[in-house]
Amino acid sequence: MDRLIKPDVQAVEVFFVKWQKCGRAFKLTNLMHTMSVAVCLTLSDPSLFSVLKPFSIIPPLTTSSFTLVLNELCDQPPFSSPPCTILVRSSMLPTGKAHQDDLHRLFSRPGPHIFKDVVIPIYFVGPHVAEFLLSPSSMSLEINFLFSKAISWCDESQLTSLLRLAVENGKSHFVSALIEAGADVNDRGPEGESLMLLAVKSGNADAV
DSSP: OOOSEEESOSSEEEEOOTTSOOEEEEEEEEOOSSOEEEEEEEESOTTTEEEESSEEEEOTTOEEEEEEEESSOOSSOOOOSSOOEEEEEEEEETTSOOOHHHHHHHHHSOSTTOEEEEEEEEEEESHHHHHHHHSTTOOOTTHHHHHHHHHTTOOHHHHHHHHHHHHHTTOHHHHHHHHHHTOOTTOOOTTOOOHHHHHHHTTOGGGO
16 A cells, blocks of 8 residues: 555645634545554644644544644735645554554654655635735735635635726736636626726726
8 A cells, every 4th residue: 555544635725814713624534444543744834834633543444534723813824835735644553542642753753654645735715815816915926826726715796806806906817717717797886887997997908
């Protein structure tokens, strides 16, 4: 076997909300039929995120839930390049039992008994993330990819609000992505102005 553990996600997507506690649960499944597996979860940037119970034991063919939390409250998503990741390592545990200190010692010793099962990237998603990426101050090198991730969690009204913001800020390269995701191109503002009129007023007619 090349791995003992299988995650239920390819990436952990954290729904970011300004000044609120943010986190996301994910699951790991023990692929072994007859033996418990010890797991160790290590973050590439522990100053940014924490994992509750980073050392754990998963019984045979059992799924366990883990929670990733953002360490600090903030007003904008704390992007990092490359994005923070979770390294999942595992080791067979014939006894099926061990104390936390025992698990720490087990994973502190490199060797063939340790499986590096998967590296899971972490991404911020949600309308607050998209709003930040649409702002003039956003300079992320992976902005298109991050934006597509962020809006995947937005509903139609949120997408439409983001579309108006994109037009106002001249972010023409995001307009098509928002429309494809489901933003309402016929939406009108509080004073009845269309997106085309909004683009002309803001000097960003090329956005539409």
